[in-house]
C-alpha cells in the first residue's frame with residue numbers, strides 16, 4: 237500500500253504564493269509566526285502524521301472501538317499516538333497563551349489539522365472535537381471555567397465533545413429534550429440522552445469535557461429556549477486533578493459504515509452535574525462558535541479524503557499495466573501500458589487533483605479570515621466575518637461532496653482492487669461518506685447559504701464576493717495567458733447574480749422555491765468560488781514561469797490543472813443553473829402518497 241505523504245509543496249504554494257501568509261501574519265502582528273517557525277511546524281507536523289498516524293489508519297478501521305461496561309477501548313496505537321501528540325504540544329498550538337496555549341495563528345492550527353486528517357481522519361477527530369470545545373470556552377466561558385477546563389483541554393490531558401443530537405432530533409435542535417434543573421450550589425442537574433457523540437467516550441485522555449445543549453425549566457419552546465453546559469466525565473477537584481465520576485455514562489457505541497477508529501457514543505446523562513456557559517437560553521448562539529469550527533473542520537475532511545485517494549490512485553495508475561494506449565504503446569517492453577496513459581484514468585486522477593488542490597485553497601482562504609477575526613482591526617474583523625459567513629456553508633458542503641466524489645474516483649482507478657479492503661481505497665470511501673451528513677447535511681448548508689446568507693442580506697454577501705472576483709478580472713484583463721479564465725469568471729459573476737435574483741423573486745411568491753433551488757445554488761457557488769481560486773493559482777504560476785522562478789514543472793502542472801478545472805469541471809455549473817431555474821413545481825406536484833405504488 238502507498239504511504240501517505242503530506243503534500244508540503246502544494247501546501248506552501250497555497251499558504252505562501254497564493255495567499256501570502258508571511259505578509260498576512262506580519263501585518264496582523266503574529267510576531268512568532270515567522271517563516272522559519274511555519275516551516276518547522278510543517279516539517280515536524282508532517283513527520284508525525286506520516287510516521288505515527290498514517291500507519292494506524294487501517295488498523296483503526298479493522299479493529300474499531302470496543303465498548304465494555306460503559307468503558308471504550310480505542311484501536312491499538314491510538315492512545316500512544318495521542319500521548320506523543322500531547323507531549324509535542326500540538327493541542328496548544330493555536331490557543332490562548334493565558335491558558336497555556338502557544339498563541340500561534342488559528343490558520344496554523346488548520347494546517348496541522350489538514351495534515352492529521354489526511355493521515356488518519358478517525359484519529360484526528362479526537363483532538364478535532366477538543367478544538368471546538370476550546371474555542372467555545374475561549375469565547376463564552378467565565379474565567380473560572382477557563383482556568384478549570386480550558387487549561388486542561390489546551391494541554392491535551394482532557395478532550396472535548398459536542399453534544400447536540402438526540403434520538404428524535406438532529407437537524408431540528410429546537411425540539412431537543414435534555415433537561416437542566418438548577419442545583420442549590422449554582423450548578424445544574426443534566427438529564428437526557430444524546431446520540432451519535434463523536435469521541436464521546438474513550439481511553440485516550442484522563443477526562444472528557446462534554447459541551448451539552450439542554451433546556452432549563454420553563455424555557456421557551458424552540459431554539460430560543462436552549463442553553464449550553466459543560467458536563468465533565470469526572471468532576472474536577474479544586475487543585476485541577478480529577479475527582480468523582482459524574483452522572484454521564486456511555487450506553488453503547490454505534491456500528492457504522494466508516495470512521496471505525498472514532499467512537500460514536502450514546503451518552504446517558506442522569507442528573508449529571510453541569511455548569512452553564514454563556515447566558516440562559518442563548519445556548520444555540522454560543523454553540524455556533526463550536527459549530528462553525530466544526531463546519532470548517534468537516535470541510536477539511538473532504539479535502540483529506542480527496543488528497544489521500546488521489547495519492548494512492550496516482551501511484552497505482554503509474555504502476556498497474558493494463559491494455560495499450562489508444563495512440564500506440566507507451567511501454568513497448570512491458571506486457572501492457574500503465575493505466576495512466578488512458579484518457580479516462582487521467583480524467584479521474586485530474587478530477588481528484590483539482591478538487592484536492594482547489595479545496596486546500598478554499599480552506600486556507602477561510603482559515604485566513606479566522607486569523608483576521610482574531611487579530612485584525614475592527615474593519616478587518618467585519619470584512620472577515622462577512623466573508624467567512626458566506627464561505628463556511630460552501631466550504632462545508634461543497635468540499636465534502638467533492639471529497640466523496642474524489643474518494644469514489646480514487647477507488648475506481650483501482651478497478652476491482654479498489655473494492656477489496658487491502659489497498660485502503662474502500663475505507664477511504666466509507667470514511668468520507670459521513671462528511672456530507674454530520675455538522676449539518678448538504679441540504680442544510682445549502683439552505684443556510686441561499687436563505688440566511690444570501691437572500692436575507694438582499695444578495696449583499698454574494699456581491700461582496702463577486703466584487704473580489706471582478707477586481708481580479710479587471711487587474712488581469714490584459715494578461716493574454718489568463719484570458720480564458722478571466723472571460724469565464726466574468727460570465728459566472730454575471731450569471732451568479734442573475735440566478736440569485738431569479739430565485740429570490742420566485743421565493744417571494746412561493747417559499748418552497750428556496751429549498752428547491754438551494755443545493756444546486758450551493759454547488760454552483762462552490763464551483764464558482766473554486767474557479768476564482770484556480771484562476772488566481774494560474775496567475776501565480778504564470779508569473780513564476782514568466783520570471784523563470786522556482787520549479788517550472790510544478791507551475792506547469794498548476795496551469796494544466798487550472799485548465800482542466802475550467803474546461804472539464806466548471807461546465808457542471810450549467811446543469812446546476814438549469815436545475816435551479818426549473819423551479820419548485822417539478823419537485824412539489826407529486827402527492828406524498830403517490831410517490832410509490
Ligand SMILES: Cc1cc2nc3c(=O)[nH]c(=O)nc-3n(C[C@H](O)[C@H](O)[C@H](O)COP(=O)(O)OP(=O)(O)OC[C@H]3O[C@@H](n4cnc5c(N)ncnc54)[C@H](O)[C@@H]3O)c2cc1C
Nearest residue numbers: 398399400401405406407432433434500674675676677679
Ligand atoms: C458518525 C456520526 C458522528 C456524529 N457526531 C456528532 C457529534 O459529535 N455531536 C452531535 O451532536 N451530533 C453528531 N452527529 C449527528 C449528526 O450531526 C446528525 O446525524 C445530522 O445533523 C443529521 O441529523 P439526523 O441524523 O437527525 O437527520 P434528520 O435531521 O432527521 O434529517 C434527515 C434528512 O432530512 C433532511 N432535512 C431535515 N430537515 C430539513 C429541511 N428543513 N430542509 C431540507 N432537508 C431537511 C436532512 O438534510 C436529511 O437528509 C453524528 C452523526 C454521525 C452519523
